Amino acid sequence: MKQTRRSFLRRSAAAATGLAAVAAALSPLRELEEGQMPDLEGFLQKHYKEMSEEEMVRALERIEARVEKDYGVRAQVSDVRAQDGVEFVYALNLSRCIGCRRCVHACVAENNQSRAPEIQYIRVLEMPRGTLDLEKGNHHYDHPTVPDDDHYYLPVQCHQCANPPCTKVCPVEATWTEPDGITVIDYDWCIGCRYCEAACPYWARRFNFTKPEIPKEEVNPRMSYLSNRPRPSGVMEKCTFCLHKTRNGELPACLEVCPVGARKFGNVLDPESEVRKILEKKRVFVLKEEANTLPRFFYYFDERYAAGGGPEPGGAPNHSLPADDVPKGSAPAGSGEHGEHGEGG
Amino acid sequence: MQSHAPPSGPATSTRPAATPESTRERWAAGAKEYGVFLFRCFRLSFVGNRTYHLWMLGLTVVALLGLNAYCKQFVSGLVTTGMTDQVSWGMYIANFTFLVGMAAAAVMLVIPVYIYKSKELHDLVIFGELLAVSSIIMCLMFVTVDLGRPDRFHHLFLRFNWPISMLTWDVLVLNGYLLLNVHICGYLIFCAYQGRKPSRLFYIPFVFLAIFWAVSIHTVTAFLYSGLVARPFWNSAVVAPRFLASAFAAGPAFLILTVQVIRRATAYQVPKQALQTLRNVVTVALTIHLFLLGSELFTEFYTDSAHAASAKYLFFGLEGFYGLVPWIWTSIAMNLTAITLLYLPGRENVTRLNVACVLMILGIWIEKGMGLIVPGFVPTPLGEIVEYTPTLNETLVCLGIWAGGLLIYTILVRVTVPVLTGELRSDRNGIPEPK
Numbered sequence: 001m002k003q004t005r006r007s008f009l010r011r012s013a014a015a016a017t018g019l020a021a022v023a024a025a026l027s028p029l030r031e032l033e034e035g036q037m038p039d040l041e042g043f044l045q046k047h048y049k050e051m052s053e054e055e056m057v058r059a060l061e062r063i064e065a066r067v068e069k070d071y072g073v074r075a076q077v078s079d080v081r082a083q084d085g086v087e088f089v090y091a092l093n094l095s096r097c098i099g100c101r102r103c104v105h106a107c108v109a110e111n112n113q114s115r116a117p118e119i120q121y122i123r124v125l126e127m128p129r130g131t132l133d134l135e136k137g138n139h140h141y142d143h144p145t146v147p148d149d150d151h152y153y154l155p156v157q158c159h160q161c162a163n164p165p166c167t168k169v170c171p172v173e174a175t176w177t178e179p180d181g182i183t184v185i186d187y188d189w190c191i192g193c194r195y196c197e198a199a200c201p202y203w204a205r206r207f208n209f210t211k212p213e214i215p216k217e218e219v220n221p222r223m224s225y226l227s228n229r230p231r232p233s234g235v236m237e238k239c240t241f242c243l244h245k246t247r248n249g250e251l252p253a254c255l256e257v258c259p260v261g262a263r264k265f266g267n268v269l270d271p272e273s274e275v276r277k278i279l280e281k282k283r284v285f286v287l288k289e290e291a292n293t294l295p296r297f298f299y300y301f302d303e304r305y306a307a308g309g310g311p312e313p314g315g316a317p318n319h320s321l322p323a324d325d326v327p328k329g330s331a332p333a334g335s336g337e338h339g340e341h342g343e344g345g
Numbered sequence: 346m347q348s349h350a351p352p353s354g355p356a357t358s359t360r361p362a363a364t365p366e367s368t369r370e371r372w373a374a375g376a377k378e379y380g381v382f383l384f385r386c387f388r389l390s391f392v393g394n395r396t397y398h399l400w401m402l403g404l405t406v407v408a409l410l411g412l413n414a415y416c417k418q419f420v421s422g423l424v425t426t427g428m429t430d431q432v433s434w435g436m437y438i439a440n441f442t443f444l445v446g447m448a449a450a451a452v453m454l455v456i457p458v459y460i461y462k463s464k465e466l467h468d469l470v471i472f473g474e475l476l477a478v479s480s481i482i483m484c485l486m487f488v489t490v491d492l493g494r495p496d497r498f499h500h501l502f503l504r505f506n507w508p509i510s511m512l513t514w515d516v517l518v519l520n521g522y523l524l525l526n527v528h529i530c531g532y533l534i535f536c537a538y539q540g541r542k543p544s545r546l547f548y549i550p551f552v553f554l555a556i557f558w559a560v561s562i563h564t565v566t567a568f569l570y571s572g573l574v575a576r577p578f579w580n581s582a583v584v585a586p587r588f589l590a591s592a593f594a595a596g597p598a599f600l601i602l603t604v605q606v607i608r609r610a611t612a613y614q615v616p617k618q619a620l621q622t623l624r625n626v627v628t629v630a631l632t633i634h635l636f637l638l639g640s641e642l643f644t645e646f647y648t649d650s651a652h653a654a655s656a657k658y659l660f661f662g663l664e665g666f667y668g669l670v671p672w673i674w675t676s677i678a679m680n681l682t683a684i685t686l687l688y689l690p691g692r693e694n695v696t697r698l699n700v701a702c703v704l705m706i707l708g709i710w711i712e713k714g715m716g717l718i719v720p721g722f723v724p725t726p727l728g729e730i731v732e733y734t735p736t737l738n739e740t741l742v743c744l745g746i747w748a749g750g751l752l753i754y755t756i757l758v759r760v761t762v763p764v765l766t767g768e769l770r771s772d773r774n775g776i777p778e779p780k
Contacts, residue, residue, distance in 0.1 A: 018405075021405075021406075021409050022409065022412075024409075024413070025409040025410070025412040025413040025416065026412065026413075026416055027413070027416070028413065028416035028417045028419070028420050029416050029419065029420065031420045032419075032420055036420075037496060038496065043496075046503075047500075047503065047504050117424075119430075123727060123729075125727065125728070133728070134726070134727050134728035135654055135724055135728035136728070137727070137728050139727070139728075139729045156727055165573065165574055165575060168509050168510065169510050169511065169512065169572075169573075170506055170510055170512075171501060171505070171506050171510045171512040171513045171516065172497075172500040172501055172503075172504050172505070172506060173504040173506045174500070174504075189497070189500055189504070190493070190494065190497075191492055191493070191494045191495075191497045191498065191500055191501070192423075192492050192493020192494040192497075193488075193491065193492055193493070193512065194433045194434065194491075194493070195510070195512055195569075197430065197433045198433060198434060198573060198575065198576065198721075198722070199573050199574075199575055200575055200726065201574055201575035201726045202726060202727070203430075203431075203725045203726045203727045203729075205430075206430050207423070207430055207433060207493065208422070208493070209422050209423045209424040209426075209428070209429075210421055210422035210423075210424035211422065232494075233422040233493070234422055234423065234492075234493025234494045235493055235494060288726075291574045291575070292574070293574070
């Protein structure tokens with residue numbers, strides 16, 4: 001009897017210690033902020049493609065309330081859909097790019113990316129002349145002035161592939177390609193496995209390792225569901241060609257800010273569009289063509305540098321860098337077909 | 346353990362020839378008996394000698410530390426880990442990959458027993474399958490802690506990108522394998538508990554299914570990596586065979602160690618011959634593994650294309666970054682020492698066998714993480730080199746999951762041994778005191 005009581009006491013003490021230990025282990029959960037976990041309605045929110053119009057309205061209202069609470073900004077969140085007969089294409093003139101990175105920062109400002117840690121969709125590589133081997137590029141060049149004479153500049157962002165390796169791998173269909181060619185993410189559906197980040201050959205996807213921080217005065221209040229609304233922690237994000245602007249007939253922020261006119265954007269299905277002319281007339285190429293991703297992001301060089309020959313692998317360049325002497329507005333599109341710089345594609 | 350109750354009525358070793366009971370009553374009786382069985386197992390898991398209690402206490406403490414670390418991660422996000430946009434998978438996925446291999450390795454005991462009718466391994470199969478069960482549970486935990494939004498786990502049930510995404514295949518095969526093994530061991534152990542012969546119909550088909558399934562789990566996991574055009578280091582057909590070979594070395598090596606612990610700690614007699622058979626399995630698997638590794642290295646370095654950047658970073662360092670070099674050479678040294686120990690004369694020496702097993706488990710573990718997952722991200726597809734170092738919090742989560750898994754495995758083995766030796770039987774009253 002005594003034995004039993006003692007063992008009962010011992011067991012109770014052990015159980016109490018165990019429970020206390022479990023409670024102590026779980027204690028960090030008290031730091032969870034209000035609203036960090038979804039409420040019931042948020043939890044039950046459907047996939048973007050499955051939401052009815054009413055449900056979408058509710059979802060947009062929830063996002064607006066969330067933004068106001070988190071950032072103190074009254075935002076206008078819309079759901080802009082793709083238009084029929086539109087397929088967006090980007091073309092980037094490597095002869096003009098001077099590597100100033102204004103596009104990088106304009107993108108951050110437009111798309112409400114986290115400032116700390118700063119998330120950037122565009123990465124500009126400073127490339128030695130004579131190569132397209134990305135491993136030879138410098139990601140962290142930091143000269144007082146650009147361009148540097150011995151380099152050319154290669155900005156890379158989401159290539160909005162027609163055969164995207166990233167959407168294929170998503171286990172929950174949280175990312176897909178829209179009818180106008182833009183690959184988007186439903187930030188409320190992504191489970192944060194980062195498989196798409198591993199699958200992208202252009203390193204174009206970013207993950208929110210923590211809750212994004214944006215100063216109130218820097219929040220862009222014009223937002224859309226699929227593009228630049230502030231992202232929750234733990235989900236993927238990426239360039240959407242600023243679809244909240246471009247689907248309304250405007251141009252992407254990175255293009256608007258470019259001081260040398262290196263960036264061209266438009267509807268490739270429109271025969272009169274500038275990008276259509278570039279694709280038809282210029283020597284364009286895509287990055288990593290061997291990956292068969294079929295990018296909608298093209299690079300090209302101006303023809304007037306063709307006379308001197310393209311950069312030879314390993315050879316010493318004997319021409320000044322295109323970007324450093326290109327005045328704005330030169331080299332009209334569709335002038336001649338002698339470009340030789342396309343050999344890298 | 347499994348939730349199904351076998352269609353057996355009375356708790357005796359012989360069935361009544363004609364049962365007057367209705368099917369419903371028989372099922373009810375079976376379910377009740379099963380409940381009693383689970384309860385006894387639960388109580389038994391707290392019973393043991395001092396070493397056992399210390400071991401379990403230690404594991405519990407580490408598991409709780411891991412839980413605490415995970416709660417911190419849950420609140421702050423994956424910023425608490427060493428992962429970055431450049432190296433976006435780290436220790437979690439590395440451990441996951443290694444443990445898928447451990448789970449698959451159970452099949453290397455099943456094949457000799459059920460296809461070649463090997464007698465000496467017969468009783469060990471159950472321990473292999475219990476290892477598979479624990480490993481898969483650990484795998485699922487590692488995948489869960491890697492998710493940025495574990496609260497959205499249910500999205501998998503609502504929009505499942507099958508068959509396009511290899512990750513959905515992995516979800517299916519891993520959970521399927523877990524169910525298969527839970528059923529097989531659960532059924533066999535419960536039959537032993539009831540003291541009756543298991544009905545072949547209830548487990549043999551599942552055993553053969555599990556053989557193919559075991560191969561599939563590690564193959565699908567390899568395809569997760571080898572199917573990515575963005576990662577030339579992984580984009581190799583030899584990844585899946587290498588995974589299997591290394592798993593068939595590390596898994597049985599772990600069992601060799603387990604079996605000796607069981608032999609020392611319990612009354613359960615493991616035939617000596619079983620160890621030698623396992624040793625042969627391990628030797629062959631490790632040899633094949635090293636051969637495949639050599640083939641991979643030849644292709645990477647003799648070709649010497651730009652695609653070899655990751656391999657160069659791994660083995661020799663790249664542009665002043667050498668983070669993984671000591672790891673991979675340690676791993677290779679461990680595996681080469683292990684294989685030498687296994688081939689040297691005097692192979693019956695058990696101590697030497699144990700040393701070889703420990704070395705190859707560690708060597709293969711390093712190779713999965715620091716040798717496969719991390720270098721796949723270095724350099725990035727845009728050629729940037731960012732190194733990865735796990736944080737303390739991340740390491741604690743990993744240790745916690747390992748401790749939790751070992752806790753589960755220890756309990757499973759702890760309750761299985763007395764069932765197999767006949768100490769824990771259905772027709773007895775109360776729980777026998779363990780020796």
